[in-house]
Amino acid sequence: MHIKLTKEYMNSMLKNMSFQWRVFLLLLVVFSLLLGALNKFMEYQLDNYLTEKVSEIAMNQAKIIASIDDVIEGVEQRNTEKLKKIADRLSMESNFSYLVIGDEKSVRLYHPNPEKIGYTMQWNKPGALERGESYIVSSEGSMGLALRAKTPIWDKNGQVIGVISLGYLNSKIDIWRSNQILPLTSALLLILFLLILLSWQFSTHIKKQMMGMEPLEIARVQRQQDALFGAVFEGLLAVDTQGKITAINQNAQKMLKLTGAPKHLVGRLVQDLITPADYFIDLSGTNRIDDLLIINGLKIIANRVGIWIDGEFQGWVISFRRHDEMNILSAQLTQIQQYVENLRTLRHEHLNWMSTIGGLLQLKEYDRALEMVKFESSNQQSLIDNISGMFKNRLIAGLLFGKYHRAKELGLDMVFIPGCSISSQPAPLTENELASILGNLLNNAFEATLKNPDSNKLIEFYISDEGEELVIEVSDNGIGIEPSIREKIFTRGVTSKSSSDHGIGLYLVKTYIDQYHGSITVDDNDPCGTVFSIFIPKDKGN
Known part of the structure; x- marks a missing residue:
């Protein structure tokens, strides 16, 4: 029950912990396990290395001592005093833990503990002495747990006359091991500390990259x-x-x-x-x-x-x-705008007519009133027939009809140059694109002409698609285009008007013309104003 509650508590704590802390703790655990495993592996390797090296050193020292003439002579004479002096001197000059000298039957002739002299050595390998074999043994002996090197003593005739047992106590080897492991462990702990810092920096970097958000x-x-x-x-x-x-x-x-x-x-x-x-x-x-x-x-x-x-x-x-979606929306807006503009213009004109007719009726000039009604009706029908005859496309015809009345309302005279014509399908442009071009050019012509007080108020318009090109020409008697902006008048945002929401109309006109590989020229009109001429080949698509 207690274990289950602890697990639930740990799961709850981890769930509520931020992602940064979870990444940090994960890295900390991984690095700790890796360094712990590395430390154990290196301790194991070091232990094997020390054992191998100590065994090698012990065996070399034992063989050197076994070859000393005084030792051979002492063993032959069983002179324990002499062997004691030699062993004491060697113990002072070397770092082994102890030295034991025995005869050909492994009976001790010298031992650091005099009470052990005369007794048989422990942990002898059966038959090794008789065969003249040297060997290493690690066991609990009379001096304690130690690593021993045992090698025979040979006389001048090549006969085994004794044995040397040289040992290193495990406690001494452990001290050497500790002296090697301590710096290694300290270095690993330092590395772990640095990895902890790097883990925190990494988790902080991850959190920054995640913009402080949790997964x-x-x-x-x-x-x-x-x-x-x-x-x-x-x-x-x-x-x-x-x-x-x-x-x-x-x-x-x-x-x-x-x-x-x-x-x-x-x-x-x-x-x-x-x-x-x-x-x-x-x-x-x-x-x-x-x-x-x-x-x-x-x-x-x-x-x-x-x-x-x-x-x-x-x-x-x-x-x-x-x-095309924008075209549909643009066409709808253009038609609505044109419809409203036409209604407003016609309403203004009809109000004037009604006022005039009302005055004539009040003056009982009935014949004059009837004549005026017939005259205005004839003019309107003539204009409608004229425009309908020249422009077969109803959208373009409606646009130009509205622009004509708008010019008239502004006090301008919009003239259709003889030869104007447009088919029902004004190739290669769509009717919406053509309406956008014509509407922008005529609006610019109206505004420029109104700004020139010395203008004759004449706007001339020409369009034809009878030949191999669609030709459009709009001329005004306005203020013209400043030389500083003439070269970039078709760039988006460039305008001769003071309002900041302009600079798009001519850019759209140029964009449509470029799409159909056409060209547009801008010339000065005589005596003043500007002439825009557009030529779009009919046999080239976009």
Whole structure:
């Protein structure tokens, strides 16, 4: 029961612990286990090394002592006093723990403890002395637990006359081992301390990279991002500085006709999937808004925003939608706006007519009132028939009809140059694109002419698609274009108007013309004003 409660408490504590602390503790445990295992392994290796080296040293010392003439002579004469003097001198000059000398039957002739003399040595290997064999034995002897080297003593005739037993006590070897292990353990503890510091720094770095969020929070944000990407109607695409796709939603995939799941497209080069890809990998560019592009054969309107992390550029996020969707919306708005403008203009004119007719009726000038009604009705019908005859496309006809009345309301005279004509399908442009071009050029002409007090108030308009080119010409008698901005008048944001919300109309006009490989020229009008001339070949698509 107690163990179960302890486990539950530990699980609860780990669950409530921050990710930084969990990473730190995990690294601490791993490093501690690794260093502990390393320490044990090195102790084992050191123990084997010391045993091997001490055995080698003990055996060499034993053989050297066994070859000393005085020792051989002392053993032959069984002169214990002489052997004692030799052993005492060797003990002072060497670092072995003890030395025992015996005869050919392993009976002690010398022992550090005189009481042991005359007794047989312990832990003798059977038959080894008779064979003249040297060997190492580690066991509990008369001097305690020790590592012993035993080697025979040979006389001048090559006969075994005795045995040397030289030993190193385990307690002494343990001291040597401790002297070697202590610095090693200290070094490992220092390494562990440094690893603890590095673990904390690493966990702090991980937390910073995770923006201080826990894994569950990151997972929730990721799911929210996936849901957001899927919910956005526009296509969304993110690329890094290497041109690799880092994120893409299903709408972007659908519009660009890319096969495979979005997750399989992440990491691929954008230039392998999108043509042309310059807009997506332009590292020197800036944020862009409402750019008209053609990618993968699809005409789109795109926005581009840079990704910046800690002051460093990381790539782009591009949102885009179909141009035809924008065209539908633009057409609807244009038609509504034109309808409202026409109603307002006609209402203004009709109010004037009604006031005039009302005055004539009050003066009982009935014939004059009837004549005026017939005259105005005839003029309106003539204008409608004129425009309908020249312009077969109803959207363009309605636009120009409204612009004619708007010019009249502003005190301007809009003249259609003889030869104007447009078919029901104004190839190669769509009717919405053509309406946008005409509307922007005429609006600019109206505004420029009104600003010139010396103007003759004349606006001349010409359009024809009868030949191999679609030709458009709009001339005004306005203030003209300043030389300082003439060369960049088609650049987005450049305008001769004081309001900051302009600078888009001519940019859109130039964009449409470029898409169809057309050209536009800007000339001075005589005696004042500007002439815009547009030529778009009918046999070239986008």
